[in-house]
Amino acid sequence: MSKRIISLLKHSFMILISAACIFPLLWMISSSLKTQSTIFSDMSLFVLRPSWQNYITAWVKGNFGIYFLNSVFYTVTIVGGIVLVSSLAAYAFARLEFPFKNFLFLLLLAPMMIPIPGGFVALYVLLNKMHLINTRIGYILPQINAGLAMSIFLLKSFFEKIPRDLEDSARIDGCSRLGIYWHLCLPLAKPALAIVVIYNTLYVWNEYLLAMLILSDKSLMPLTRGLMIFRGEHVTQYPILMAGMCIATIPIIFLYLLMQKHIIKGVMAGAVKG
Amino acid sequence: MAKRTFKNYLFILPALLLFAVFSIYPFIKIFQLSVYRWDGIMPTMKFVGIFNFKDIIFHNPIWWRSMWQAAYITLIALTLQNALALVLALICDRGIKFGNGYRVIFFIPPVLSGIVVGLIWNWIYNGNYGLLNHWLAQLSKWTHISYFSNLERAWLADPRTALTSVAIINMWKGFGWGFLVLLAGLQSIPRQLYEAAKVDGANAWQSFWRITVPLMIPTFGIVSIMTILGAMQIYDIIVSTTGGGPAYHTEVPITRILAAMRGNLQFGYACAMGLVFGAILLSVSLIIIKLSRKLNPLAG
Numbered sequence: 001m002s003k004r005i006i007s008l009l010k011h012s013f014m015i016l017i018s019a020a021c022i023f024p025l026l027w028m029i030s031s032s033l034k035t036q037s038t039i040f041s042d043m044s045l046f047v048l049r050p051s052w053q054n055y056i057t058a059w060v061k062g063n064f065g066i067y068f069l070n071s072v073f074y075t076v077t078i079v080g081g082i083v084l085v086s087s088l089a090a091y092a093f094a095r096l097e098f099p100f101k102n103f104l105f106l107l108l109l110a111p112m113m114i115p116i117p118g119g120f121v122a123l124y125v126l127l128n129k130m131h132l133i134n135t136r137i138g139y140i141l142p143q144i145n146a147g148l149a150m151s152i153f154l155l156k157s158f159f160e161k162i163p164r165d166l167e168d169s170a171r172i173d174g175c176s177r178l179g180i181y182w183h184l185c186l187p188l189a190k191p192a193l194a195i196v197v198i199y200n201t202l203y204v205w206n207e208y209l210l211a212m213l214i215l216s217d218k219s220l221m222p223l224t225r226g227l228m229i230f231r232g233e234h235v236t237q238y239p240i241l242m243a244g245m246c247i248a249t250i251p252i253i254f255l256y257l258l259m260q261k262h263i264i265k266g267v268m269a270g271a272v273k274g
Numbered sequence: 275m276a277k278r279t280f281k282n283y284l285f286i287l288p289a290l291l292l293f294a295v296f297s298i299y300p301f302i303k304i305f306q307l308s309v310y311r312w313d314g315i316m317p318t319m320k321f322v323g324i325f326n327f328k329d330i331i332f333h334n335p336i337w338w339r340s341m342w343q344a345a346y347i348t349l350i351a352l353t354l355q356n357a358l359a360l361v362l363a364l365i366c367d368r369g370i371k372f373g374n375g376y377r378v379i380f381f382i383p384p385v386l387s388g389i390v391v392g393l394i395w396n397w398i399y400n401g402n403y404g405l406l407n408h409w410l411a412q413l414s415k416w417t418h419i420s421y422f423s424n425l426e427r428a429w430l431a432d433p434r435t436a437l438t439s440v441a442i443i444n445m446w447k448g449f450g451w452g453f454l455v456l457l458a459g460l461q462s463i464p465r466q467l468y469e470a471a472k473v474d475g476a477n478a479w480q481s482f483w484r485i486t487v488p489l490m491i492p493t494f495g496i497v498s499i500m501t502i503l504g505a506m507q508i509y510d511i512i513v514s515t516t517g518g519g520p521a522y523h524t525e526v527p528i529t530r531i532l533a534a535m536r537g538n539l540q541f542g543y544a545c546a547m548g549l550v551f552g553a554i555l556l557s558v559s560l561i562i563i564k565l566s567r568k569l570n571p572l573a574g
Contacts (some may be wrong), residue, residue, distance in 0.1 A: 010365050014372075017362065018379045021450070024394045025382070027405065031397075040403040085288045092285035099279065104286065108293055115555045117507055117528060118548010121535050122300035122307065125314065145296035148289055177281070206387030208510050209528075224389040228514065231393065238397070245390050256385045260378050263385075267454045 025249070032242035039238050051239065058243040062234075063218055067226030068247055071205060074222055078140055079200045082147035083193060089148070090155035091181045095167070105156075111149045124213055133214050143204060151196045158192035159185055195266035198259045205252050223248040308546040313539040326546035337547065340525040341554075347441040347526070348505035355445040356497060359452030364486075366453075367460040377457070380450035388447065388510025395443045396515050401428025430516050436523045443511050448504065452497050459493030460486070488571045495566030499559050506555060527551045 026045055033050035034042060059065040092098070093105050123142055124133075132138030162185060170180050186193070211225040218229065227244055234240065256263065308326055312319040330337055362380065366373045383391065398405045407426040414422035429439045463486065471481040509528040512518060518525040518533075527547070535544040 007370075010370060011372075014362070014365065014370070014376050017358075018376060020446070021379050021382055024398065024446075027398075028394050043405065043408050085292065089286040089289035092282055096282040096285060097279075098282040104290070108289060111297060115503055115507075115552050115559075116301060116304070116548065117551045117555065118304055118531055118545050119300055121531065121541060121544045121548060122303035123296065124535070125303060125307070125541065126296070126300055128314075141292065142296045145292040148293065152289065177285075181285075202385050206389075206510075208387065208389050208513070212513075224387050224510075227389055227393065231514075241393070245393055249386060249390050252385060252387075253382065256382070257378070260381070264377060264381065264454060267381075267451070267458065 025253075028242055028245055028249070032239060032246045034239055036237070036239055054239045054243040055247070058240045058247060062230055062240055062244055063226060064223070064230075064244045064247050066219060067221055067223045067244075070220060071222040071224075071248075074136075074140065074143075075201055075204045078143045078147070078204045079197055081140070081144035082151055082200050083196060085144060086148050086151035086196065087155050087186060087189070087193070088181070090152045091159055091185055093152065093156045094159035095185075096177070105152075109149050109153055111146075112153070120209060120213060123210075127214055134216050134220065136220060138214055139210060139220070142210065143207065147196075147200045147203065151200065154196060155189060155192050158189050162188055191262070191265075194259065194262040198255070198262050199266060201255065202252065202263075304545045304548060307542045308549050310542040311540070312542045314535070314541040315539070319542070322542070326543045327550065330543070330547055330550055336522055336525065337527070337530055339522060340527050340530045341551075343437055343524060344506045344508060344526040346437060347444055347508055348502055350438075350441040351445055351448055351501050351505040352498060355449045356452050356456075356501060358445075359449045359497075360456050362449075362453045363456040363460055366457055377454070380453050382450065383447045384451040386447070389514045391443060391447050392511045392514025395439075395446075395511075396430065399429035399439055399515075401426075401431060404429070431520055433520050433523045436516055436520060440508075440511060440515060440524050443515065444505060444508055447511070448501070452501065455497050455500075456490075456493060459490050463489050488569075491566050491570045495562055498562050498566075502558055502562075503555060506551075 030045050030047050031039055032054055033047040033052070035051045035054075059068075089108070093101065127133050127138045127142070130138070132141075166184065167180050170184050175183065205222075206224060207222070208224040208228075211222050212228070215221050215225060218226070221229065223244075227241070227248060230244055231241060309321060309323055310319040311322045311326075362376075366376060370376070401407065406429060410422045410426050414420055414424075427435065429435050467485050467489075468481055471485060476484065506526075507528055508526055512524055512526055512529055516524040518529045531544050531547045531551070534540045534547060
């Protein structure tokens with residue numbers, strides 16, 4: 001009997017916490033479907049007559065269409081850049097020999113250990129000098145760099161686990177170093193690459209500080225920055241703001257649910273190793 | 275051979291180039307700028323030595339206030355949030371139906387952007403038509419206790435509740451992450467240890483304190499460091515809710531550094547703030563690493 005009660009208590013607690021996690025999101029979605037006149041009076045979660053018009057208004061007049069495409073563009077280019085640059089380096093650190101290898105490896109990983117909270121001030125000065133303020137490339141390159149440390153670390157330990165025999169036989173077959181990296185190691189590293197991709201995607205999609213510092217043209221802004229701009233310009237248009245927030249959130253939640261196994265594995269692997 | 279070495283370097287060249295330009299250069303630049311007075315625009319910079327640091331440490335009460343406020347948010351994250359995360363992780367570790375489902379749900383808030391989270395909660399806390407006040411009103415209607423409706427307020431605009439309200443948002447966003455890391459730590463403990471303890475007559479309480487806690491020390495260390503680094507550098511949630519107000523009540527170090535940089539055009543001063551803050555964070559992390567090594571029964 002007591003076992004049953006304990007189980008019931010456990011589940012009630014877990015469900016309560018789960019509800020607290022999900023409720024604000026459901027509320028955001030339902031608010032995005034209400035109208036300016038019902039949103040303050042109608043507190044219910046289910047909307048009888050959903051106003052899909054809000055999404056069209058947000059997409060076109062609220063500029064969220066442009067912000068959305070920008071976010072997609074930044075995420076794809078930055079994550080693609082991270083995968084390419086970090087996997088090349090990780091392969092070299094795992095398999096090739098060259099002077100100062102260990103020193104360079106530790107140097108590249110240093111940002112994981114040393115917090116530099118004022119780094120963005122100096123980064124702004126640098127981008128200003130390079131005339132990259134308010135440009136796409138100025139937003140992309142620093143973020144590729146920011147994703148390198150963790151990705152190199154993860155991929156290197158994965159590459160090291162690939163049996164050397166596999167590579168040796170490929171080399172006998174006349175495969176070059178670059179060929180082995182591209183045709184053999186990269187496809188084998190898919191599980192680790194999945195973690196690298198999903199982590200950096202979450203990070204880039206949600207980034208705000210750098211976008212706020214360096215992007216001032218609306219045509220260049222990602223969603224997070226666009227949301228803050230919209231809130232500043234149209235304080236009272238809550239349904240449209242909520243629709244914009246849904247546009248910013250629903251894709252990432254979708255991606256998360258799709259890839260959740262990799263994310264959870266990634267957190268757990270990182271934690272046990274660290 | 276030299277050619278081979280050169281070819282091998284080509285693999286790490288892109289990473290090194292990016293790192294040199296966007297990490298090493300800014301890192302050196304912070305130290306350099308921190309001893310100057312500079313508005314970020316004019317070519318002229320005035321060398322002021324350690325003046326910026328002296329001013330920050332001895333004559334900038336708002337800076338220290340922002341530090342304590344971030345520390346308050348961090349303290350809530352370290353205690354309440356991680357205690358909740360640990361309880362949830364323990365429940366999941368002992369095996370529970372839908373365990374995986376709960377796991378997926380708890381990690382939803384951590385994948386959201388701080389901006390969206392702040393904007394949602396902004397509205398929950400709103401004084402006029404916020405959900406929290408609405409619920410308090412309903413609660414007091416049902417229970418006929420006026421205490422609940424007396425609590426109603428603009429939570430983020432009231433100086434007495436603003437900081438705690440922000441800390442609760444941060445906790446909502448963060449506990450799922452702590453839960454997952456702690457669960458990973460719990461699952462790495464060999465089951466045989468618990469079985470052996472049971473055979474020896476240990477109860478659940480004893481095996482928790484004698485097996486779970488000692489073996490979890492390294493994980494506790496990691497979670498503490500990550501929680502501190504994350505919560506002390508809180509920014510997105512602040513900027514999308516209070517923006518530091520009302521009247522400095524939710525200012526945190528990052529908002530102060532930005533204010534020095536953008537508001538007052540004191541780039542050198544902002545860099546010095548970043549260095550002071552970074553040094554504090556680094557020493558706290560090192561202390562925790564030392565401490566967890568000392569407490570860890572498996573290490574030397």
